Amino acid sequence: MSAKKQRSRLSDVAQLAGVSPATASLVLNKRVTGNVRIPPETQERVFAAAAKLGYVANPVAQSLAKGRNGLLGVFTFEAIFPITQRDFYYPFLVGIESAAETLGYDLLLFTSASTGDGRRRIYRNGQNRLRLADGAILLGIEDSKDELRALVEEGYPFVFVGRRELPGAELSYTAADYAGATAALIDRIYNAGHRRIAYIGVDQHTESALDRRRGYQEGLLHNGLTFDEELMCLVPDARFDQTAMQKLLELGVTAVVVEIGPIISAVLNACKEMALDVPGDMSLGVLGNPFGDMEDMSYFSGFSIPREEMGAQAVHLLIRMLNENSFHGPQRVVLPCTPVTGSTIAAPRSRA
Amino acid sequence: MSAKKQRSRLSDVAQLAGVSPATASLVLNKRVTGNVRIPPETQERVFAAAAKLGYVANPVAQSLAKGRNGLLGVFTFEAIFPITQRDFYYPFLVGIESAAETLGYDLLLFTSASTGDGRRRIYRNGQNRLRLADGAILLGIEDSKDELRALVEEGYPFVFVGRRELPGAELSYTAADYAGATAALIDRIYNAGHRRIAYIGVDQHTESALDRRRGYQEGLLHNGLTFDEELMCLVPDARFDQTAMQKLLELGVTAVVVEIGPIISAVLNACKEMALDVPGDMSLGVLGNPFGDMEDMSYFSGFSIPREEMGAQAVHLLIRMLNENSFHGPQRVVLPCTPVTGSTIAAPRSRA
DNA sequence: GTCATTTGATAAAGCGCATTATCAGGGAAT
DNA sequence: ATTCCCTGATAATGCGCTTTATCAAATGAC
Incomplete structure (x- = not known):
């Protein structure tokens, strides 16, 4: 239809108010301090002009001029x-x-x-x-x-x-603080009476995963348990199955801590299929907040990440x-x- | 510690390449078409210079210059x-x-x-x-x-x-298309055998709410039912209670359509407390996707908004x-x- | 050898605003 | 009357890039 209404610029405001662009800028940005002095009446004129024109500063230009943009x-x-x-x-x-x-x-x-x-x-x-x-x-x-x-x-x-x-x-x-939280979780599991505690996670080496594993080891040490390489169970693609669980059982494992993600479901499924009661036959600690289609979060024992x-x-x-x-x-x-x-x-x- | 490393500008690239800023800009933006001609060797020099300096255009300046910023x-x-x-x-x-x-x-x-x-x-x-x-x-x-x-x-x-x-x-x-979807839902309820269908919503007059209510009326009309003002039940703050439900029952209502939001819970609660079976005693259509702590979405009959x-x-x-x-x-x-x-x-x- | 055309590139003018050093004028002090 | 200072403002420059009209030199045509 019609041409796009032209936006008003700072200079337009200045002109209407009968001042220079510099003055208008100073007034509108409330920079009238120190050795810059603009009497109230002049400021009023500027504000009025800005209001009348519906003036809005162009943030891009502002950014360029001051070097940052919020x-x-x-x-x-x-x-x-x-x-x-x-x-x-x-x-x-x-x-x-x-x-x-x-x-x-x-x-x-x-x-x-x-x-x-x-x-x-x-x-x-x-x-x-x-x-x-x-x-x-x-x-x-x-x-x-x-x-x-x-x-x-x-x-x-x-x-x-x-x-x-x-x-x-x-x-x-x-x-x-994954390490600390994991160690504390190991404490809890130890205090519940467990002595063979396995770690189940995915075969990934992000910093947070390393923290959890370090916490696991620290937790064991702290309780006088020794770290057993065989109990560190890292699987690719969250593929934890009955075979893996069987192995842990044979090693005397009575509790596991599990990283969060789909692998939790995998562990739960394995337990279910093997008719292992949780926590009756197998205690389970979760290393963070389960997410996705996981059930009610408060069901799992573990810790909550302050996301x-x-x-x-x-x-x-x-x-x-x-x-x-x-x-x-x-x-x-x-x-x-x-x-x-x-x-x-x-x-x-x-x-x- | 040290002063922040100074970013290189377009002019730096130009200088290093031995060309003007204009040329550098044209080359880097691949604007060498039409009557602008820069031979390949020169272009190479510009690219090389940019690479050497790790030049990255300042998007703010670009925006200001071209008038838009993506x-x-x-x-x-x-x-x-x-x-x-x-x-x-x-x-x-x-x-x-x-x-x-x-x-x-x-x-x-x-x-x-x-x-x-x-x-x-x-x-x-x-x-x-x-x-x-x-x-x-x-x-x-x-x-x-x-x-x-x-x-x-x-x-x-x-x-x-x-x-x-x-x-x-x-x-x-x-x-x-809330109106159409609501009307279609009324059709389904009508076809299930219902003749007294109430509308339950919050006392709010957003466009989408108006659409649903219009669809409700159209759906009734379309099936030869008459719109009864008493069956249009708008409550403030999702406060739908047993009293309100009782009233509807006395008016012979056998099915309700309900707006989405907390009010769904309110309606379900009322039914529960009055020992009304859903859908046995009361059919329920939901006007959109329930959200919040609502149960599995596929439980509710209704329609899905293409959000x-x-x-x-x-x-x-x-x-x-x-x-x-x-x-x-x-x-x-x-x-x-x-x-x-x-x-x-x-x-x-x-x-x- | 002269004129027309093409090639290769650039100067310069913004884009819209912020900032600071500077300045004209008027009143007060001497 | 001269000096000084304060008031009220602004000119001018820059932020970093884009764009277009323009132009000198090289090339080609006849």
């Missing part, structure tokens, strides 16, 4: 809103959003970075699109550390949600980094997990 | 990731994200617009922060139409997810609007709902 990037290596793992990411996002809201930042979700195969890349033909935001929060499982390394070298400010280590470069993150808090803290950390001009070394926050009593840990049958 | 805004009137309604917004976001990803746009979440009371405003002291993005997708329930009207008058391109009408101004949206599709279509619509220079009138998409068989509709007891 945007926090959120980058995930998979889709941000995955259907399959919605319950996994959701709490992080809740925390991130609420912190950003409180602190007055907007969130930029990098959805354009798709590679077509469902994965995402930070760099594409050399361009780092993250730079559109003042800084970014990263989450998810990265394919390789190369992009992270490049980001660090660029000097781009970011915080990972979840511990990430990069040899030679220290990066910032918020993490859950929301991790998200929120990541935002706080990032903003702190953005506000300090000089580099103060990597920022890190490790948050405690909350024990969940549940009802899958009991005394071993032989003792009962 | 950002799609997402604005919700409540928090985007509310804990209570997670299942409600999530599917929209899935659709929005996947469409944005496909089309190569990033998403800008306006979380800074909080008013402190959990609600959000588009305008704050006259500033429309949405303008950070090229266009925006709006969702959620607005407090008033004032902001929408202002947005329209500004000429800002946006698409609402969900039908929204604004007297005097036509706006773009993607909607679900994901609505989100995705909104993105497509918006991008189409952005790409056409002249205004072509409001863009609208109405999507059909899918019937869900469920098991809460049966023949009325008196007929069985």
Whole structure:
């Protein structure tokens, strides 16, 4: 129909108010302090003109001029809103959003970075699109550390949600104390009377998985048990079956701790098919919040990951980094997990 | 520690390559067509220089120069990731994200617009922060139409997810065909043998609610039933109780259709407490996908709202609007709902 | 050898705003 | 009357990139 109504610019406001663009800018941004003096009446004229024209500053121009724009990037290596793992990411996002809201930042979700195969890349033909935001929060499982390394070298400010280590470069993150929580869980299981406790997980070597396994060993040691390589059961693709369970039984195992994810179902199924009662015949500790089609969370004994808090803290950390001009070394926050009593840990049958 | 490594600019690349910034820009953006000619060797020099410096274009400056930035805004009137309604917004976001990803746009979440009371405003002291993005997708329930009207008058391109009408101004949206789906549901209930069908909803007058109620009336008419004002049961705050149910029973009601939300629980509770079997004593049709702590969705008879599709279509619509220079009138998409068989509709007891 | 055309590239003008050093003018103090 | 200082503002520059009209030199045509 008609031509698009032309947006009014700062200079339009200035003209209408009979002042210079500089004055208008100062007034509208409330920068009338120190040796800049604009009498109230003039300010009124500017405000009136702005209101009359429906003036809205162009944020892009503002960003360019002042070098920052109040945007926090959120980058995930998979889709941000995955259907399959919605319950996994959701709490992080809740925390991130609420912190950003409180602190007055907007969130930029990098959805354009798709590679077509469902994965995402930070760099594409050399361009780092993250730079559109003042800084970014990263989450998810990265394919390789190369992009992270490049980001660090660029000097781009970011915080990972979840511990990430990069040899030679220290990066910032918020993490859950998986090791401590796992060790504490082992304590509980030990105190329930168990002496042969197996670890079941997927054959993956993320930092968080390493933390859990370290916690497992520490928990054993702490209770005077020795670490038995045979009880560390890592399977590919969550393929834990009756055979595997049989093996553990033959080794005298009366309790297991299990990583979260589909593998929990696999373990439960194995028990069911072998007519093993949980926790009667086999106690079960879960290393985090089960998610997906898992039943009521409070059924499982284990601990709860402070996901929301991790998200929120990541935002706080990032903003702190953005506000300090000089580099103060990597920022890190490790948050405690909350024990969940549940009802899958009991005394071993032989003792009962 | 050390000063932040200075980012290299386009002019640095140009200098290193021994060309002008203009040339560098043209080469890096692959704009060497038409009457702009740069021989391959020169182009190589530019690429090499860019690679050597690790050059990354500043997206903010690019945006300012070209007048758009590839950002799609997402604005919700409540928090985007509310804990209570997670299942409600999530599917929209899935659709929005996947469409944005496909089309190569990033998403800008306006979380800074909080008013402190959990609600959000588009305008704050006259500033429309949405303008950070090229266009925006709006969702959620607005407090008033004032902001929408202002947005329209500004000429800002946006698409609402969900039908929204604004007297005097036509706006773009993607909607679900609630009226049609509700009418079809009434058909099913009628065909099951019911002749007194009540409508239970909350006392709210959003467009979608009006659509459902219109569909209810149309469904009745279509089956030769007359609309009885007494069977239209709108309660405030989802407070549907035994008294209300008793009234309906006395009016001969054998089936009800219920809006989605907490009110479903209220209705189920009332039935339970009155020892009314569903669907034996009372058939129940649900006007959409139940969400929240509701039981398995396939339990309820009703229909499914194409939420994901609505989100995705909104993105497509918006991008189409952005790409056409002249205004072509409001863009609208109405999507059909899918019937869900469920098991809460049966023949009325008196007929069985 | 002259003129027309093509090639290779660039200068310059924005995009819309922020920032700071500077300045004209008027009143107060001397 | 001169100096000084304060008030009220602004000119000018820059942020980093895009875009287009323009142009000098090289090439080709006759």
